[in-house]
Amino acid sequence: MNFSQTAESLLDRVLKGETRAMARMMSFAESSRDDHRVHLGSLYKYAGHAHVVGLTGVPGSGKSTLARCITLALRETGKRVGIVAVDPSSPFSGGAILGDRVRMGDLATDSGVFIRSLATRGSLGGLARAALDTADIMDAAGFDIVLIETVGVGQDEIDIATAAHTVIVTSAPGLGDGIQAIKAGVLEIADVHVVAKSDRPDAERTLGDLNAMLNLGLAGRGLSEWAVPVIATSAETGDGVYDLVRLIDEHFSHLKQSGELFARRKKIAEMRVLKAAEDIVRERIQLNCGDEIGPIFNDVFQRKIDPLTAAKMVLKRLNLVE
Amino acid sequence: MNFSQTAESLLDRVLKGETRAMARMMSFAESSRDDHRVHLGSLYKYAGHAHVVGLTGVPGSGKSTLARCITLALRETGKRVGIVAVDPSSPFSGGAILGDRVRMGDLATDSGVFIRSLATRGSLGGLARAALDTADIMDAAGFDIVLIETVGVGQDEIDIATAAHTVIVTSAPGLGDGIQAIKAGVLEIADVHVVAKSDRPDAERTLGDLNAMLNLGLAGRGLSEWAVPVIATSAETGDGVYDLVRLIDEHFSHLKQSGELFARRKKIAEMRVLKAAEDIVRERIQLNCGDEIGPIFNDVFQRKIDPLTAAKMVLKRLNLVE
Numbered sequence: 001m002n003f004s005q006t007a008e009s010l011l012d013r014v015l016k017g018e019t020r021a022m023a024r025m026m027s028f029a030e031s032s033r034d035d036h037r038v039h040l041g042s043l044y045k046y047a048g049h050a051h052v053v054g055l056t057g058v059p060g061s062g063k064s065t066l067a068r069c070i071t072l073a074l075r076e077t078g079k080r081v082g083i084v085a086v087d088p089s090s091p092f093s094g095g096a097i098l099g100d101r102v103r104m105g106d107l108a109t110d111s112g113v114f115i116r117s118l119a120t121r122g123s124l125g126g127l128a129r130a131a132l133d134t135a136d137i138m139d140a141a142g143f144d145i146v147l148i149e150t151v152g153v154g155q156d157e158i159d160i161a162t163a164a165h166t167v168i169v170t171s172a173p174g175l176g177d178g179i180q181a182i183k184a185g186v187l188e189i190a191d192v193h194v195v196a197k198s199d200r201p202d203a204e205r206t207l208g209d210l211n212a213m214l215n216l217g218l219a220g221r222g223l224s225e226w227a228v229p230v231i232a233t234s235a236e237t238g239d240g241v242y243d244l245v246r247l248i249d250e251h252f253s254h255l256k257q258s259g260e261l262f263a264r265r266k267k268i269a270e271m272r273v274l275k276a277a278e279d280i281v282r283e284r285i286q287l288n289c290g291d292e293i294g295p296i297f298n299d300v301f302q303r304k305i306d307p308l309t310a311a312k313m314v315l316k317r318l319n320l321v322e
Numbered sequence: 323m324n325f326s327q328t329a330e331s332l333l334d335r336v337l338k339g340e341t342r343a344m345a346r347m348m349s350f351a352e353s354s355r356d357d358h359r360v361h362l363g364s365l366y367k368y369a370g371h372a373h374v375v376g377l378t379g380v381p382g383s384g385k386s387t388l389a390r391c392i393t394l395a396l397r398e399t400g401k402r403v404g405i406v407a408v409d410p411s412s413p414f415s416g417g418a419i420l421g422d423r424v425r426m427g428d429l430a431t432d433s434g435v436f437i438r439s440l441a442t443r444g445s446l447g448g449l450a451r452a453a454l455d456t457a458d459i460m461d462a463a464g465f466d467i468v469l470i471e472t473v474g475v476g477q478d479e480i481d482i483a484t485a486a487h488t489v490i491v492t493s494a495p496g497l498g499d500g501i502q503a504i505k506a507g508v509l510e511i512a513d514v515h516v517v518a519k520s521d522r523p524d525a526e527r528t529l530g531d532l533n534a535m536l537n538l539g540l541a542g543r544g545l546s547e548w549a550v551p552v553i554a555t556s557a558e559t560g561d562g563v564y565d566l567v568r569l570i571d572e573h574f575s576h577l578k579q580s581g582e583l584f585a586r587r588k589k590i591a592e593m594r595v596l597k598a599a600e601d602i603v604r605e606r607i608q609l610n611c612g613d614e615i616g617p618i619f620n621d622v623f624q625r626k627i628d629p630l631t632a633a634k635m636v637l638k639r640l641n642l643v644e
Contacts (some may be wrong), residue, residue, distance in 0.1 A: 037630055040628065040630070041628040041631055044628035045626065045628070048625050056579075060379060060380075097433055129629070205501060226512070230606070253388055264621045266619075269619055269620075269622040269623035269629070270619050270622075272622065272629035273607075273618070273619060273629050273633050273636060274608075275629070276630045276632070276633035277603055277604070277631045277633040278600045278603060278604060279633075280630075280633055281567060281637075282596060282599070289524055297588075297592050297595060298591075300592075301587055301591035301592075305366075305599070306365075306366035306367070306599045307366070307595050307598045308363055308594045308602075309360055309363055310604055311596075311597070311601075312593050312602065314595060317602075317603060
């Protein structure tokens with residue numbers, strides 16, 4: 001069996017939604033090997049159908065529990081749901097120090113749900129690419145909705161969130177000084193605001209804060225006809241979950257009807273090319289840092305030359321600029 | 323007056339510690355203009371003397387208040403302290419929605435303290451470079467200690483934190499489920515763990531959790547002779563603050579005596595060159611994305627070609643690879 005046959009059959013199996021093939025393809029999405037990535041290249045054109053929903057908020061804001069609630073509600077309508085967890089503090093992640101993976105148990109046995117968590121520790125870059133390739137795999141495999149869960153701080157995390165069609169930002173009452181989550185820099189990317197854990201006594205204050213911020217024009221994406229809603233949900237009582245699912249759907253319809261989906265998809269494509277280009281350059285440098293460009297690194301270490309000058313020299317030495 | 327004279331005189335003024343010159347140079351650190359960056363290139367060789375301390379932890383973990391306490395304690399010994407706030411939720415940041423900038427008032431009027439906050443929103447990359455260049459400016463201007471405050475999640479933020487000689491990770495009791503901050507992926511980069519807000523009743527549990535994680539080998543950098551300490555501090559009572567300042571100093575002595583400082587500085591230099599190279603490539607692409615490579619972006623948008631293939635085409639088109 002030659003290589004291209006293997007590649008073709010793996011892709012075929014992914015397109016049929018075979019779980020093991022999807023998992024294998026996802027391990028390629030996190031790989032830096034060219035012969036692994038070629039698989040993702042072939043898959044790319046089959047994606048583009050799913051509704052990609054970003055779910056973001058600081059640790060403790062209840063987004064993992066909310067992801068679970070949304071998924072259960074979507075499953076009642078027969079939709080297939082993929083979850084990409086980029087947040088290392090997520091119970092979806094392998095980390096699961098406190099064993100809270102258990103809480104997700106009822107999703108893990110449902111063949112209409114596919115959960116994949118991405119390691120974010122220690123990796124220098126490549127995270128956005130891996131996350132969006134993983135979403136593409138679920139998309140190409142016929143999953144209707146792909147939830148990408150990220151911790152809403154950090155440039156890579158915000159880039160990933162904005163690569164979704166619909167961005168949900170979660171805040172929780174009682175987290176730090178109430179408005180902490182709001183200040184963390186993700187307000188502006190929200191299409192829908194959720195105050196999770198709304199059964200808590202101080203939820204009203206968080207709702208009020210968010211609405212006030214929206215009225216000040218500080219809490220949603222500008223230049224859109226979409227009025228960013230604030231909705232309270234509770235995993236305890238189930239309040240608000242179905243409303244949220246309806247809002248997510250309404251937002252997608254709005255994007256399609258207004259033509260905004262076109263513009264967003266264009267921006268996402270550009271961002272992905274940019275990230276891939278950065279990855280290529282970084283990997284070329286890391287591969288060659290031993291002999292070829294080691295002395296340049298050393299001069300920077302000794303503060304004989306500055307990092308920018310060194311970077312130009314490195315790019316030239318590696319034939320990356322003329 | 324020609325350009326090189328201006329450059330020289332600005333640098334001279336920075337080296338003398340003139341506040342306005344420093345502020346101007348810092349605006350260049352956040353700029354993408356070549357004629358601005360050249361100033362940072364000339365400054366680089368004058369830095370490398372300060373003790374750079376990273377202070378990281380999720381929003382609400384008390385790191386800004388701790389930064390203030392550390393700074394006040396260091397000022398009593400006559401040391402000059404620079405603060406680079408990369409966290410958009412920090413009260414040091416211009417954001418200061420709730421006016422908590424006021425709390426920092428007593429630092430703002432002290433000429434031995436220089437505070438600079440960096441905008442992290444919306445920028446696609448360049449954050450690590452700007453933060454470390456800003457630290458260099460304080461360093462070259464003769465500040466003894468530079469505190470870099472980052473929210474401890476996100477790849478860029480973790481890269482910035484690990485570019486410090488000493489990394490302090492803050493956790494706070496009562497934040498989410500207590501161990502939330504621990505799970506967010508910054509445990510491994512800590513040289514010193516701080517449980518802030520130790521006057522709170524549930525602080526003991528957080529201390530216990532952290533010590534347990536350390537004993538499991540999960541909560542500190544490996545391969546070091548340095549035993550990562552866990553220390554409780556309270557901004558209310560002042561408890562632990564002087565001990566922490568002493569520990570920070572001890573860690574720096576350890577780095578110097580063990581030779582680890584050499585290894586860390588080498589790694590930091592490499593990381594900075596890598597980031598600069600990525601910045602160059604990204605900027606080249608963004609500058610030319612109109613006519614030259616617009617059609618390539620468009621093909622990705624239409625899913626005719628995948629992002630990685632497109633990135634290779636773009637790099638070639640812009641003469642960035644042979």
